[in-house]
Amino acid sequence: SSDLTQPPSVSVSPGQTARITCSGDALPTQFVHWYQQKAGQAPVVMISKDTERPSGIPERFSGSTSGTTVTLTISGVQAEDEADYFCQSMDTSGNYVVFGGGTKLTVL
């Protein structure tokens, strides 16, 4: 299967923890990367290879994995974290790139 499933929306209050999931059959064998996209801007990598945080990304962003589900966790959410978040991986063959449908994070 090539589909990655994300919840369409997640809402949290400032200071709370947001968790965004990404599910797919290939995820036990393919790494997932998480991108943040703010309105009118290009996506930015927030988590690489399931759990790695690139240089310059705040420590409140973390990633975890369990079987066919990968989770992006934002601890102590701030207003500036309001954005769309997309997961990306490869299909089971490893030849085709797949993106999740995106999750809109709203900071209440």
Place this chain on the structure above:
Amino acid sequence: QITLKESGPTLVKPTQTLTLTCTFSGFSLHTRGVGVGWIRQPPGKALEWLSLIYWDDGKHYSPSLKSRLTITKDTSRRQVVLTMTKMDALDTGTYYCAHHRRAGYSHEFAFWGRGALVTVSS
């Protein structure tokens, strides 16, 4: 510093062919594991991968759009060109090119261009 920039027409008519150019700097398409990909995003919708070309000229296309897409590279000019035939209103959106890095089971778009908005309308 890695940068990418998309260029091409902002308006195309239905049935026409779209040609987009990605001009990059800060990396080489001679480097093993490196590629350039194209991703698009209809207004208000999700990212959709289109195509990918690697340092070794390996090419991959979205299965749903494969018949309409062609990707090529000009390493000396630091450019990657994507053509999409038979454009339709549903192809309206922002088209991004991005640096792609392949390492084992990791396929990451680490750097993105700012995107080019393409509108399909008569």
